[in-house]
Amino acid sequence: MSDGGNGVSFEGSEQAGSGVAAKPYLLPFRHAVRELGLASTELPDRFEVTKEQFIAFLTVILRGVPFNEKWYLASYPDIAEAVRSGHFRSAKDHFVEHGYREDRHPERVVVDEKWYKSEYPDIAESVEVGEIKSCQDHFDLHGQSEGRFPFKV
16 A cells, blocks of 8 residues: 555555656646646636647546556456556556546545435435445446536545
């Protein structure tokens, strides 16, 4: 387990192929907004960005999220094959460039069972009567695509 220097641990996070624990790093806002073509952090009330600028901004943000290379490759065998065959340099590169927009997760999302049941009584009932094994199973199979949150945000 690595500690990003902020007391938060991310299991299995490592820099691709280096064997060195990766530390999440979020680029300072003033640098990230440059990808939107803005010269200042004082954002106007409205501004237009191109698709390319938006994707560049999103890419800068995604590079800083915690990422579990081993989990990603095990969870997405198509990406494991694409990395093995050289289509992508690493699983993280795939996630940053395509995976996030394909609704793939950078690491396993752990559901807060108690909160999920209280927030989604329909799921609590389904778990209670045995239609679904757990809130985690519901989230993994349906909840994410339904737009449900795994824990209080």
